[in-house]
Amino acid sequence: MDGARTAVSRRLAGSGLAAAIALVTAAHVGSPDTFFEGRAGPYGIRVIVRPPGVVPGLADITVRILSGEGVRSVLVLPLRGGRPTAEEPPPDSARAVPGDPRLFSAQLWLMEGGAYSIQVSVDGTAGAGRAIVPVNSIATRRLRFATPLAIGLLGLGAFLLVGALTIVGAAVRESVLPPGEEPDAARRRRSWWIRLLTVPLLALAVLGGKRWWDGVDVAYRNGLFRPMRVTTTIETAGGTRTLRLVITDSLWLGRRSSPLIPDHGKLMHLFLVREDQNAFAHLHPVMQDSSTFLAALPPLAPGVYRLYGDVVHESGFTQTLVDTVRLAAGGGTWRPSDADDAWWQSAPPSAISLQRTAALEDGSTMTWMRDSAPLVAGRELELRFTVKGPDGRPASLQPYMGMASHAVIARDDGAVFVHLHPAGTIAMASQLVFALRQPGDTVRGRLGQRIAEEERRTEHGADFCGTPVDTMHQGGLPAACSVVSFPYAFPQPGAYRLWVQVKRDGRVLTGAFDAQVAAAAPR
Amino acid sequence: MSSLTAAATESRAPASVTAFPPHIVAVVLAATSVIVGVIWDISWHRSIGRDTFWTPAHLAIYLGGIVAGVSCGALVLRTTFAGTPEERGRTVRFWGFRGPLGAWVCIWGAIAMITSAPFDNWWHNAYGLDVKVLSPPHVLLALGFTGIQVGGLLLLAARQNADEGAADAHAAAHRRLFTYAAGLLVANASIMGIEYIGFPNDAHHALYYKICAAAFPLLLAATARASRARWPATGAAATYMAVTLLMLWILPLFPATPRLAPIYNPLDHFVPPPVPILLVVPALVIDLVVRRGPESDWGRAALAGIGFVLVLLAVQWTVARFLISPRAENFLFGAQRWNYNSQLGPWRYEFWRVAADPLTAGGVVTATAIAVASTRVGLWWGAWMARVRR
Numbered sequence: 062m063d064g065a066r067t068a069v070s071r072r073l074a075g076s077g078l079a080a081a082i083a084l085v086t087a088a089h090v091g092s093p094d095t096f097f098e099g100r101a102g103p104y105g106i107r108v109i110v111r112p113p114g115v116v117p118g119l120a121d122i123t124v125r126i127l128s129g130e131g132v133r134s135v136l137v138l139p140l141r142g143g144r145p146t147a148e149e150p151p152p153d154s155a156r157a158v159p160g161d162p163r164l165f166s167a168q169l170w171l172m173e174g175g176a177y178s179i180q181v182s183v184d185g186t187a188g189a190g191r192a193i194v195p196v197n198s199i200a201t202r203r204l205r206f207a208t209p210l211a212i213g214l215l216g217l218g219a220f221l222l223v224g225a226l227t228i229v230g231a232a233v234r235e236s237v238l239p240p241g242e243e244p245d246a247a248r249r250r251r252s253w254w255i256r257l258l259t260v261p262l263l264a265l266a267v268l269g270g271k272r273w274w275d276g277v278d279v280a281y282r283n284g285l286f287r288p289m290r291v292t293t294t295i296e297t298a299g300g301t302r303t304l305r306l307v308i309t310d311s312l313w314l315g316r317r318s319s320p321l322i323p324d325h326g327k328l329m330h331l332f333l334v335r336e337d338q339n340a341f342a343h344l345h346p347v348m349q350d351s352s353t354f355l356a357a358l359p360p361l362a363p364g365v366y367r368l369y370g371d372v373v374h375e376s377g378f379t380q381t382l383v384d385t386v387r388l389a390a391g392g393g394t395w396r397p398s399d400a401d402d403a404w405w406q407s408a409p410p411s412a413i414s415l416q417r418t419a420a421l422e423d424g425s426t427m428t429w430m431r432d433s434a435p436l437v438a439g440r441e442l443e444l445r446f447t448v449k450g451p452d453g454r455p456a457s458l459q460p461y462m463g464m465a466s467h468a469v470i471a472r473d474d475g476a477v478f479v480h481l482h483p484a485g486t487i488a489m490a491s492q493l494v495f496a497l498r499q500p501g502d503t504v505r506g507r508l509g510q511r512i513a514e515e516e517r518r519t520e521h522g523a524d525f526c527g528t529p530v531d532t533m534h535q536g537g538l539p540a541a542c543s544v545v546s547f548p549y550a551f552p553q554p555g556a557y558r559l560w561v562q563v564k565r566d567g568r569v570l571t572g573a574f575d576a577q578v579a580a581a582a583p584r
Numbered sequence: 585m586s587s588l589t590a591a592a593t594e595s596r597a598p599a600s601v602t603a604f605p606p607h608i609v610a611v612v613l614a615a616t617s618v619i620v621g622v623i624w625d626i627s628w629h630r631s632i633g634r635d636t637f638w639t640p641a642h643l644a645i646y647l648g649g650i651v652a653g654v655s656c657g658a659l660v661l662r663t664t665f666a667g668t669p670e671e672r673g674r675t676v677r678f679w680g681f682r683g684p685l686g687a688w689v690c691i692w693g694a695i696a697m698i699t700s701a702p703f704d705n706w707w708h709n710a711y712g713l714d715v716k717v718l719s720p721p722h723v724l725l726a727l728g729f730t731g732i733q734v735g736g737l738l739l740l741a742a743r744q745n746a747d748e749g750a751a752d753a754h755a756a757a758h759r760r761l762f763t764y765a766a767g768l769l770v771a772n773a774s775i776m777g778i779e780y781i782g783f784p785n786d787a788h789h790a791l792y793y794k795i796c797a798a799a800f801p802l803l804l805a806a807t808a809r810a811s812r813a814r815w816p817a818t819g820a821a822a823t824y825m826a827v828t829l830l831m832l833w834i835l836p837l838f839p840a841t842p843r844l845a846p847i848y849n850p851l852d853h854f855v856p857p858p859v860p861i862l863l864v865v866p867a868l869v870i871d872l873v874v875r876r877g878p879e880s881d882w883g884r885a886a887l888a889g890i891g892f893v894l895v896l897l898a899v900q901w902t903v904a905r906f907l908i909s910p911r912a913e914n915f916l917f918g919a920q921r922w923n924y925n926s927q928l929g930p931w932r933y934e935f936w937r938v939a940a941d942p943l944t945a946g947g948v949v950t951a952t953a954i955a956v957a958s959t960r961v962g963l964w965w966g967a968w969m970a971r972v973r974r
Contacts (some may be wrong), residue, residue: 172713
């Protein structure tokens, strides 16, 4: 994690005046923006929320109308999860971005830390609809003074200090003299003495201000978001390896954080990525007690692995628990602790390079449908993949944990990690929290139970492709689901690997791709 | 020496020194604009909750800074490069430039205000949009607009002192404006202390009286000492009360809608400031003691300090009981108006912090000691202001 933190701590280009230092983000690592693609009634929309990294702060939101015509208004309203209030404030009207009639933007006031639900309402000739986009409001970065601003403020500050001394001097020397009279030597001397005595007073005031500022800064740094601390160990018994992950954070042990709820039916989605990115696993550890999770380890190659554990709290707050663990050689037999566990290993190592088509385990292929344009950090993308069976015809995909597909994107240094679905980076469970929460949900776990029921209900529905596929508006889509797409923007330049997981004929298949992302050209 | 006498005689012309020069009018208007803006801004945050730099309240504050800064800057340039010897004789020097002392303090205040704007913007980006009134950039802003008010007071002091002996309308207006400017400073002090002395619900804890004792006798005694009007401290206190009451009655006439969740207390009009402290009564004591009290300043300070605290206690302790009662929930006293994000409860009708910080006999003694010291400093400051000629 230290490596990841250092890497993420690289300077990001700030907004004109200042440079920011990003530390961590809650759900996902190094990828603070929230992406959502789904429906608001009759309209297909893609929402991107760029958080301010500070609380309270202003987040930028853009809403792109992907399908549906005649949109008259797009309203956005951030609500802090689930607290009953007498009245909701009026939503803000998102303005059409000049030059792009289907793109709307606004600012969101996120005043408190924690889980927010952003209500996006679209109204137009086709009718009205609403979508809920869960967003974490957390402080993640420290802002440094940009040099020009620092120089300007220091200059003005120095002028104010010297100016104050000059005024004191003039007051003593001349202010009470009758008009026209020149100050005598005694007055001038006195003026010098008083100015000399004022210097320590001003210095004291400046030092006091500095101490105050330092105090604010320390308090702010202590309030920066950190994912809950975990410890991970590997236990070998009877030829099987088990990963034991224990949440050791006092916030969790002291029950000061709300309980976890299942997302796609799992309390934790744990991803293991070997440091060289040539081995990957997507596991679903089983909760053994209130803070211990166990998962049977697949026969992954030995090495150091980065661990990313995605969890969702009952409050709607999502976070990624991070750790590293060293796996020794020898896997033994693997009896998955969860039927949806899957793993992938590149054979031969690093053979994937920048190819567009990946061969899948069952002989089918997965192709990244991208044009030849280079990938650029910060640019909104639709990552599209088609799966074809061994016979070259579009494959018929099955829901994998309720979704058409799961994707993981990680930078080679581990500083960026994100777990994506066709619906974006949001956790479906958080969305359900805000949709299903009732005023009586004061009993711990009750909401989670209802969410699990709701997830089971929708998973068996026939429309698993419904949400994601409906919004895949481009081109003729086959009736069966063989194309998956993910809304995303690479947060930083660098070398990335993407793992895209789908399910076909009851098997979870993982396709891996590499991507080289360039820095955005300075505006 | 002869030129000195000539100048002095000139300043003691039978009539007062001309009418109001434009820079004095500008600075007094600027100081008013700042106070109105600050009260409006606080109301904005209590009613609407969120703002941009361009709210009318912010514009009123910064307009005050710009008007004061530009008018005094122009005065300085004119006096330095095109002033008559007589005009230049009424100024002090600042790095080779010439201007009245009050003008320099105004310019300093305007620059402090301008400096605070980018600093505050950075602060918001770095540590979050402020939910607190007190932050380093806000203190710089407050120092800036306090500078404009003090500068205005000094400009008027110099005018008033130059009028000495004159009994015409101009001289009377100078005296009245001096009292008014002092009243704005009192209002300023009451706003700075809003977290502790702003609400009548605070009027039963010890810190309330200690803060009042520290802030007000200083300003009122200085006014009483420096002014040549008849009841200057009382006038300044009345100005503070009048400005606050006007805002209390005017603000709720305008519609406002909360724009931030959570809204616990839906409202549709601006939340006004609470009823001001009944400062005219203890101010009367200060006027009386400064005019008719003992000869020595320490004697005056002791008498005025003790009198101020006892009278304030007698008045405010009882009046506050009424002000926090349901009987004050009407247009006149506005006690029914609370923040949009207040979760209304019995606390509205209770005195706050009385359990943690009750007013004991020891507390009264401490407050009195503070008031004596504050008055003494005020008398010293006022004595100097009474002599300011430039």
